[in-house]
Amino acid sequence: MLAADFLHLSESADIVNRYADIFHLDIMDGRFVPNISFGFPVVEAIAKIAKRPMDVHLMIQHPQVYIERFAATGAKMISFHLEAVHDPEPVLGLIKNNGCKAGLVINPDKPVESLFPYLEECDYILLMSVFAGFGGQKFIEDTYDRIRILKAEIVRRGLKTQIEIDGGVSPANAKLLAEAGADILVAGSAVFKSENPRETINQMKL
Numbered sequence: 001m002l003a004a005d006f007l008h009l010s011e012s013a014d015i016v017n018r019y020a021d022i023f024h025l026d027i028m029d030g031r032f033v034p035n036i037s038f039g040f041p042v043v044e045a046i047a048k049i050a051k052r053p054m055d056v057h058l059m060i061q062h063p064q065v066y067i068e069r070f071a072a073t074g075a076k077m078i079s080f081h082l083e084a085v086h087d088p089e090p091v092l093g094l095i096k097n098n099g100c101k102a103g104l105v106i107n108p109d110k111p112v113e114s115l116f117p118y119l120e121e122c123d124y125i126l127l128m129s130v131f132a133g134f135g136g137q138k139f140i141e142d143t144y145d146r147i148r149i150l151k152a153e154i155v156r157r158g159l160k161t162q163i164e165i166d167g168g169v170s171p172a173n174a175k176l177l178a179e180a181g182a183d184i185l186v187a188g189s190a191v192f193k194s195e196n197p198r199e200t201i202n203q204m205k206l
């Protein structure tokens, strides 16, 4: 939704409701990332019209402080950055205790192996395929190999942890991402800047 038209948010939400599966909401605090996106008033407004589950991606310091409030908006998935906490396990537990699926996120420069100690506690892993903090960046090609490494470890351990990819996703790379092992694709600019969002989404679902 970061790429949505904020003057016509209900029209952007309608595209998600009709053609996509999940509302992905990027929360930036101007501290963990240099940018500031939007906060509770916008999330609560989207919650009122969302017919699909809300997936909150926290790019913020001290995510543990805000888990309960985001869960109270009706969010079904909440993720935060491994780089933002000292110990992710209690935060993952807090998210699950609030009735949400818990996700851990890493930026493209963080080794995938840094997630391995926490895989059992994660319902999903969000691999950034651009650096967190800004919409509209170019997709980083290393992402395919990172998905393969992560997927192999998830399969080896017999886990159900899903892999979500966020950043520069478009019809040009969606199929390759799915083939590498991605379960959830987040697309922003590709959809909302498209002349035909429905067709763009359908192309990525193939």
Ligand code: ZN
Binding pocket: 024, 025, 026, 057, 166, 186
């Ligand atoms: Zn995101």
